[in-house]
Amino acid sequence: MPNSRDTQDELRSFLKARVPLVVVRTSENTRAIDLVQQASSEFRSMSFHIHSRAKGLFEVGSQMPVSDDRSLVGALDFATSTFAARSNANFIFTDVDDIETDSGTSRHLAEMARLAEERQGAIILIASGPVWSGLGRLGMSVTLDLPELDELTYIVDSLVQDHRAVMPIDWQHDEIRRAAEILVGVTQTEAINALTTLLAKGSLVREDVETLSQFKDRIFGDQAGIERVKLVDSDYSIGGLQNLREWLNVRHELIKSDLSNSPLRPPRGVLLVGVPGCGKSLSAKAIAAEWRLPLYRLDMASILGMYVGVSESRLKEALEAADRVAPCVLWIDEIEKALAGGQGDSGTTRRLIGQFLFWLQESRSKVFMVATANDVSSLPPELLRKGRFDEIFFVDLPDEDDRREILTLYFRKYLSYDPSPYLLADLVALTEGFAGSDLDAAVHEIATAAFLNHTGVPSEEFIKDVIGNVVPFSRTNPEEVESIRAWGRDRALPAGRTVAAGPVDAGRGPARRIVVLN
Incomplete structure (x- = not known):
């Protein structure tokens, strides 16, 4: 994923090479225009003009308008006459409609690109969508992605330092870096809007960092396949699960730490298996509440589609959405219902598993997965292999x-x-035997x-x-409970304190492993 500096370097190379058409793909017009203007400042022997719907056509250096006609047609006519009159002229166009397909506008721009090539000129198109292939093949394209962590850190730090002399600000390096991590996935304008809204109250305290997650949640709204789970004060209360809690404390330190200059990757997450009703799902809420991270639930029922390819596409969108809202806790309840192997599904389950495992392996965003399973025997073996999740814990009946x-x-x-x-x-x-x-x-x-x-x-x-x-469930289904517990004793770490091994009566748990809401 190229950052803004890489994009600017590519633009500079294209201008030096006199590529007649450069397409900048981005959803941030203002940021793209700034990059183009910065790149153009190095070529003082060339002229640069830019057109927008609001301001019309104006000269980049002086910011002076060159025509009273603000229409795109007027700007194209001016560019055509300029290309015919002199060399090394460059024109930047934003918000141009009808260039995705073979249209009059796209053909007009193609003809202008050929004219620009004859006179060592260039047309730079800033577009949010695709460009007609007949036009795009006349030049080069570059993608300006959303601001990355370092760029957002610079933006946050600049705003904080600008206001430090006029209001009390508690944020230091750690809070600034943490704020930037939360804002990864938003545009530069959205990040500035969120920060200035915080500054508008007249101070910045350390607790304000978590407030940025709420701004981010409002920006993204309902994401495909994931839903925001609101946390209440009672979600902070947890009883038992001593081993799990100690293990989570270490992962929390990693989630909070700046790993950008470290070979370490953020924690992947945890798989909780065990007897139904013993607090596995509540653990996801407790983790998010204690870590002060937003909690999102991946609804596997909404992922599964009836047509070939639909489920895989929806899962991809949901996991990409999770990356955008990171850092967060992502909760998958009863994961076996979606990823259990089955016959006659045209290979959909295998493809879903492959896509899910690829994301677990490759994603570098701070998305901490909390997956729960009751019928763990139906889970695919590759999901349980060491290294997929950070750890597998068994949650048993309370002693x-x-x-x-x-x-x-x-x-x-x-x-x-x-x-x-x-x-x-x-x-x-x-x-x-009660859960x-x-x-x-x-x-x-x-x-x-x-x-x-x-x-x-x-x-x-x-x-x-x-x-x-x-x-209780353990008495109505003793065989099922004993089967779950036999699996957990041998293949997962106990979530609570460890006790001596031995036969366990159906309905009786060997360890302390319950999350309780106040």
């Missing part, structure tokens, strides 16, 4: 200590009180009954009766 902590949190959340130690001990025994979602549902049902009956805190007998009537 006694976990259930005691989770029950206490849910009683505080739904009933605003702490159960007595004696009641809590009885409930821990009654909830053997975190089972505990949530049980306490919520108790709180609902208390609210409807206006009874305040319900009696201990009522609480025990309600929980005693709950049949």
Whole structure:
């Protein structure tokens, strides 16, 4: 991906070579015009004129208009007469319509390019879309991509330094670099607008860096295949998962660090497998909340299409969208439903897997993937190979200590009180084999009954009766749970604290591994 300096060097080379037609492909007209004007400043023996709809035709150096006729037709006529009268004339045109196909305008420009070639002149077209092949083959083209990290760092630093004397600013090098990383993927104008909006409040504090993610989210809106997940304060609360949390702390340091001058690449992400209802999906929210990064969900159901090639195209668009909104956390829930192997799908699944793995391998953006899976046996082996994800963790049923902590949190959340130690001990025994979602549902049902009956805190007998009537997933599907746990014990790291190996009863978890929302 060429940066602005590379684009400027190419433009300079084309002008030196007197290429008669140069097409600059970009979505940023203003930035492209600035680059062309900078390149033209080195060729003082040549004349340069530029045409835009708003200002008409004017001379680049003096900025003086050359005609009262602001139309494109008038500018083309002036250019034609100039090419006929003298050599080394250059004309820059922006916002020219009807040049994508064989049209009157594109043919007119082709004839002018041939005339320019005879007189050592050049036409420079700044276009956001493709150019008719009959026109484009007469010259060369160059692409001006969006500002890269170093350029955005310069833009942010310049704006910050310009305002440091007139308002309190806490941003130093780390905050400036972090702000630039967040703004990667936006145009120069959008970046300046976001920063000046922050400056308009009269100060810059360190916490303002995260606010730029909100500006970026507004710029991109709904991206193809990914949706923004709003985080609330309760998403910061996490219980258990000690091994996973310690591992994530190291990755968080990498996400925050400037890796531009390092051979290291940003963390790829983590695959969480385990028993349904034990907090895998909540982990994605907790990671994004703790790291203060936006959370996006890759909706695999919207990716899959009924026609050959549609699914692959949608997945490519979704992953490119994730790169644009980086740094972020990208959550894929139940990844096996989209990437599990199947018969009679015309090879779509294999192509999706290949495209997904290629992105995991090649992407250098700070997109931290959190993928969850229940039926891990259906996942393709190549997805589980070491190096695809940074690590695979197994999330199991909560043990006694976990259930005691989770029950206490849910009683505080739904009933605003702490159960007595004696009641809590009885409930821990009654909830053997419960997942975190089972505990949530049980306490919520108790709180609902208390609210409807206006009874305040319900009696201990009522609480025990309600929980005693709950049949958890681990008891209705013991074979499935045991199969999942057998796979996890041998092939993944425990997300919670490690315990001694040995037989595990169906419905009983060996480790502390539950995310709980307050």
